[in-house]
Amino acid sequence: xxxxxxxxxxxxxxxxxxxxxxxxxxxPAAPAAPQTGPGVQAPSDAKYAEFVAxxxxxxxxxxxxxxxxxxxxxxxxxxxxxxxxxxxxxxxGAPAHREYTVTAIPGVIAAGQTWKTIWTGTGNNADGILxxxxxxxxxxxxxxxxxxxxxxNNKVSxxxxxxxTGGALAMSKKGELYVVSRGLPTSVIQxxxxxxxxxxxxxxxxxxxxxxxxxxxxxxxxxGVYFTMGGVYYAxxxxxxxxxxxxxxxxxxxxxxxxxxxxxxxxxxxxxNYLWWALYxxxxxxxxxxxxxxxxxxxxxxxxxxLHCDMMRVFGAASKPAPK
Numbered sequence: 001x002x003x004x005x006x007x008x009x010x011x012x013x014x015x016x017x018x019x020x021x022x023x024x025x026x027x028p029a030a031p032a033a034p035q036t037g038p039g040v041q042a043p044s045d046a047k048y049a050e051f052v053a054x055x056x057x058x059x060x061x062x063x064x065x066x067x068x069x070x071x072x073x074x075x076x077x078x079x080x081x082x083x084x085x086x087x088x089x090x091x092x093g094a095p096a097h098r099e100y101t102v103t104a105i106p107g108v109i110a111a112g113q114t115w116k117t118i119w120t121g122t123g124n125n126a127d128g129i130l131x132x133x134x135x136x137x138x139x140x141x142x143x144x145x146x147x148x149x150x151x152x153n154n155k156v157s158x159x160x161x162x163x164x165t166g167g168a169l170a171m172s173k174k175g176e177l178y179v180v181s182r183g184l185p186t187s188v189i190q191x192x193x194x195x196x197x198x199x200x201x202x203x204x205x206x207x208x209x210x211x212x213x214x215x216x217x218x219x220x221x222x223x224g225v226y227f228t229m230g231g232v233y234y235a236x237x238x239x240x241x242x243x244x245x246x247x248x249x250x251x252x253x254x255x256x257x258x259x260x261x262x263x264x265x266x267x268x269x270x271x272x273n274y275l276w277w278a279l280y281x282x283x284x285x286x287x288x289x290x291x292x293x294x295x296x297x298x299x300x301x302x303x304x305x306x307l308h309c310d311m312m313r314v315f316g317a318a319s320k321p322a323p324k
Contacts, residue, residue, distance in 0.1 A: 038145040039123075039165055041213050042184040051184060052208055060211025118154045128168030128179070128216065140169050140179055147179065147191070160191050172219035180214045180227060188217065188225060188235055198225065199235035207241070218255045228253050 036046045045051075052059045104111035119126075123143030130138045135152035140163070147160035147169065160166075165183035177192035186207040187200035200207055207214065210229050217227035223237030228250040235241045 039143045041165055041182045042186050042208055045184040048184055055206050056209035060209060119150055119156055130169050130171055138169055140166050142167050168216040170217045170219040170225060173221055176219060178217060178219055178225050180217050182213055186214050199239040199241050202241040216252045218253050226253055
């Protein structure tokens, strides 16, 4: 009986080997489909190389060799290795909780306040956040090609769609709303008061010929916007784009009324330029000394000073007066 059981076992093993031997070899996984269209930033689009080769007299350098790549966004679904980066982020899970204590800042925040989650999402979908007059916020959704609104009651809506990989937002004091479209082809779009493409060319060629990803923007009161795309550019109300300065690798940008007027004030002697900066620095120092009286955080003033100093570098290198 024992020998019979051993024989059956041996035959079973031989049968299993025969079945395994006849099984077809495992096929390699199909390559990922080329990324193109909404949600994909221009330099990561499968059609980008063909587009710039056909449209640009001098094609821009390859990604990573200069230009204004959008840091974290480049690792999202529209960036290189997007699927892998997304999988790694998902595997990492939510950030670990850390204990913290909020102390009171008079006129700013009461003691004991805590962070509250009002919206969660996946992808590069909360960029260029703006406050709205009705107490809500707007956020550009790069991956979803839309603009998200969260009102004061935490109700979520999507007032603007089809933004072509829309990234950062900017609003002028007149309520004109703009978004940078990071898809192929790149452009600056006006969403309010009417929807239109404000600018999509520079020196007769598509903005993509500049190279890199269009990053951030800030709106002025004349219907124009300053935006960054490796360097600093200005699109006037008619969509004519000019470049300011020689800075490279520029990302965020903000416009200060005082600095704007000082930087572009007509002056024929360089001394006056330096005098403007000196007066401006003294003004910031005065604000800092009066911070307690004005109930302003010194930290905020330091941040503002840093931003303004960066803008001074930009505007100080300008070769043309800004539009009035």
